[in-house]
Amino acid sequence: MTVAASEATQEIDKLLALHPKGFDLSLERVTRLLDRLGNPQDRLPPVIHVAGTNGKGSVSAFSRAILEAAGLSVHVHTSPHLVTWHERYRLGIKGGRGAYATDAVLADAVRRVAAANRGEIITVFEILTAVTFVLFSEHPADVAIIEVGLGGRFDATNVIKTPAVTTIMPISLDHQAYLGDRVELIAAEKAGIMKRGCPVVIGQQEEEAARDVLVTTAERLRCPVSVYGQDFMAHEEFGRLIYQDDDGLIDLPLPRLPGRHQYANAAAAIRTIRAAGFDPSDEAIEKGLTTVEWPGRLQRLTSGRLAERAPKRAEIWVDGGHNPGAGKVIAETMANLEERDPRPLFLIIGMINTKDPAGYFQAFSGLAEQVFTVPIRDSDVGIDPAALAEDAAAQGFEVEPVSSVTEALAILSVLFENQPIAPRILIGGSLYLVGNVLADNGTPPR
Template sequence: MTEAALSEAGQEIDKLLALHPKGFDLSLDRITRLLGILGDPQRKLPPVIHVAGTNGKGSVTAFCRALLEAAGLGVHVHTSPHLVNWHERYRMGVRGGRGQLVDDAVFADAVRRVAAANDGQTITVFEILTAVTFLLFSEAPADAAIIEVGLGGRFDATNVIANPAVSVVMPISLDHQAYLGDRVELIAAEKAGIMKPGCPVVIGQQPFDAALDVLLSTAERLRCPTAAYGQDFQAHEEFGRLIYQDEFGLMDLPLPRLPGRHQYANAAAAIRAVRAAGFAVTEAMVEKAMVSVEWAGRLQRLSEGKLMMFAPNGAEIWVDGGHNPAAGEVIAETMATLEERQSRPLFLITGMINTKEPVGYFHAFAGLAEKVFTVPIRHSDAAIDPTALAVSAQEGGLEAEPQSSVVEALEAISALIEEHEKAPRILIGGSLYLVGDVLADNGTPPK
């Protein structure tokens, strides 16, 4: 979420941020008008995999990309938000190779062209950047495009795609209630808005039956060929391998490179989505994808970088941008699994913004984490004050102490750990904004 260097594209976006509101205004009127002026580039894309959900959007996007690239295909990928550089939102497909972040000059030119087409009309920066997505992806050859929803689904700016190859809806839970509603059924109805009549739908593992019912009924009403996790496809671990099964048969695969048991269901959704989108899926292709998949800032272990010198000797440092109670549960489960394999004291360094539910997030770590150090987030006006966040952590059942920075929190953990004690495991998270700051400060931005 921080622009590490003043790139040409970054300068153009800074100009837009000064002119237009930052954030979301859920409507399709402005984006439709703007795309019409640009010649409707959203109609000139390769087959689109459109992804919505509260949690798991980024992971299933990463798995879909890995699967298609393992087959030698060129894959455009749009994700949001970014962690360090705006360029991360646009990965351009390369046939026979790994997709590359958009070239800065190409990106800057697209931003200028979209801004000129908009001609100062009322619009949000997210809508402009979504139009940039369609312009970039329509002008460069590729075999597929994976487009991640920004917020919700029905009125998200990406939802101008009329005929997706497949619509994917990942786990739904409470988040962004101010925009989407305060019940999972209401949120599911918004996410289901990306489904289009007669177009294939894949539904990822759903923690709430009420949400699943809404998704299934919407897909049925729209006569969409539908595959739902647990009914039409599934995956589980067996003897250290990932077993995937659907109506096409069974595959015996390596465990995904992305850590956490929750990634088994995410990988399964990606396999089924790529098949539903009309691409051939072979076991060799899936094997390659499982060991090559990558997704920065989500249960990512830092093995090098500038911040390591402030941590205790031998410490494991993990970063994860998960920020709601459901994300807290799967992250805590992964930390507990690591604890089973190698016992280390767990410390949290956490920063959050005020649209989240911190107590529920912290509660997932009760009885697992030794202590929480709460920190500010530099690049967010909505960051929760560390002292207030520490109170929320205490309400969630954890010992907590505010610190003025991640570096100070790492030094505080070092002061707690005696040389004869086991080196700790440190999880830095609670916000993608915080993770972006950490990756920038560490000198390890996504590539």
């Protein structure tokens, strides 16, 4: 299925032409719309509601993989998508892996929700969130994992009255224009998805101020709360992942997703599932950790149209992390790879104008040889490569603005044509850029 042929994409394009782009954080419009639709959000299977600046996608992916390994059917709502809108709506299948909503099913749901809105002022994200609730209420499943879009308190997903568990992943500065310019303010917004008396899991927090806000809010709402490093934790020991909580220790394989930060994300998923009332076997947890997939996040490209344009034997990674917190964990993973397999690291970066390029680039200081800056296709908020190059140069990098990822790979291919060692290449800075790359490479999410 191509985007051009997608009926659902055509329906969503109509909405994009009618309604304002971006976010206008409020629950009033989506609540009105859901009421007209019969409040489908009240007819969902047990909900795992996930927020956080970084890591919420990983914990959702781990949770889904473990629950499916236990034989359960799992709906999953994530945003944004990388290549097609369908990625936002994964419908659970009993006894097997869920699948993206088919084009006909998604197009029908979008049409019905748009009709119920009656052309009134609303954001497209709010309509698409209502589509999530319609689809998840009409297709039976054992559990639904729902990611917050932006913030928490006024995010359109925050109409779920009694989640089985609320999970808050690491919080750092991002979307300051909407959420505030201090981690305490951002934490307060994300804590807004907690519901009185409903279990809360707090993932690893680098900022103590954020952790304190989350714990205080959970305690005020009398939520049973589990805090990483206090009530549950995980660490590597002899090439294995040791998970520990009140129920004891589990000796597990290391997660399939690369990066040491994934140890804490996997631990948060295990605790989340247990707090939600599910009790997967150790075997199901092990299978989930070793089969988990999370496209566009430290994903290695080993084949495809773009990969073939890179220098021979090059190691290519793509990652959509775009804020200083994400830059830090990505850089740490690149540094760990460098210890095991030394190669010169080159960055191919595109970013949108709501991000902090300086904070992102700082994480790679002393690690990357050179930065290529690229535009983001079909985006009116992408930073011009020349301007982004100035941000990288200000952090001490040798940098070259180019017209595309393809051009950057071509330059590197010439540079390394007769070299005995091949480079390590990281393409990232934006989920939108990663979506462009996966589409161009012919390897979209499945």
